[in-house]
Amino acid sequence: MKNIQNYNATKYLKRQKYKKVEHEIYEHRQKNEIFYVTSLSFVQEPGYQEGKCASEISQYPLEDLLDKFYCHISDYYEELNVPNSEKCYLEFAASEMDDIKNLRSIIGKHVYNKKYEEAGNVYVKLVIE
DSSP, X not given: OEEEEEOOOGGGGOTTTEEEEETXXXXXXXXXXXXXXXXXXXXXXXXXXXXXXXTXXXXXXXXXXXXXXXXXXXXXXXXXXXXXXXXXXXXXXXXXHHXXXXXXXXXXXXXXXXXXXXXXEEEEEEEEO
């Protein structure tokens, strides 16, 4: 994943559903639960075994990011993630605002999975640089 940027979703302007709590972080109430959300755009890198277009967002390194920052995907933005676009858009959510703040630390960075071998076993490490 490269060219990671903030995405200003127009749905956040609907104040009845979203309340801005910090820069580009919104509180979203859903069935008596509170989630903190933010949206990001990025470009996948097929050279790192990632998808070739926005309609095919690959599982990795995305899943590793979700695990690392205790988040989940709350919106896929189907209208934006179309086959002829290389830029992907996702909304991330977490029950703790600090987790979303920490996730936003990847903006402007390069994120990928790197394989390495140790004692005859192959492992995959999430790299954020």
